[in-house]
Amino acid sequence: MLKDRDSSAIIAVSDIERARRFYSDVLGLEPVQEGMDGVIVFRTGATHLVVYRSDTAGTNRANAVVWDVEDELDAIVADLAAKGVVFEHYPEIGEFRDHIHHADGMKLVWFRDPDGNILHINQMPDAD
Numbered sequence: 001m002l003k004d005r006d007s008s009a010i011i012a013v014s015d016i017e018r019a020r021r022f023y024s025d026v027l028g029l030e031p032v033q034e035g036m037d038g039v040i041v042f043r044t045g046a047t048h049l050v051v052y053r054s055d056t057a058g059t060n061r062a063n064a065v066v067w068d069v070e071d072e073l074d075a076i077v078a079d080l081a082a083k084g085v086v087f088e089h090y091p092e093i094g095e096f097r098d099h100i101h102h103a104d105g106m107k108l109v110w111f112r113d114p115d116g117n118i119l120h121i122n123q124m125p126d127a128d
Contacts (some may be wrong), residue, residue, distance in 0.1 A: 008047055009065045012054035013115050016040065019051050022114050026083045058116035066120045073100065073107045073123040080111065087111050088118070 013019035016038040023029045029042035029049060042049045049065060069076060077087070077099050087099040088110035094103025101108040105125030112118055 006047055008041075008050055010050040010052065011064050011113070011117050012057040012059075013051055013113070013117075014053065014055075014057040015114070016051070016053045018114050023049070023051060026080065026085060060117060062118065063110075063120045064113075064117040066122060068122050068124065071123065071126075073109065073121060074098075076121060077109055085111050 011019075020031065020040055023040075023042050024031060029044050031040050032043045032048070033041040035041070037053060039050065039052045042051065044067070081087070081099060089096050090101065090110070093101045093108065094106075095101070099109060101110075107123040109121045110118055
């Protein structure tokens, strides 16, 4: 059954070398495999992010990848901002300060890769 299987995210990009630099140098993901036509598989936690070249790159208007973090979102955002990442601001989603949306105890950030794919990081409230 699928409920017992790992899954991977897959993202279409227009320039595989530009994507390699972004996902490796900016996000710090480790490439673990390269396939035909320049497909790159990055390790991200216990899962994988597959990046491939496509003419439809950046056409998805929804989240392409979501990462869940525990208490390190502020540090991650600071690191990404220092590397030039621009964060999205969605006025309808809670208070927005220092690139981070705050809503119902959650901290949320969105940003885009060089092709405009939407990437998202969540920090859920402590379960005390």
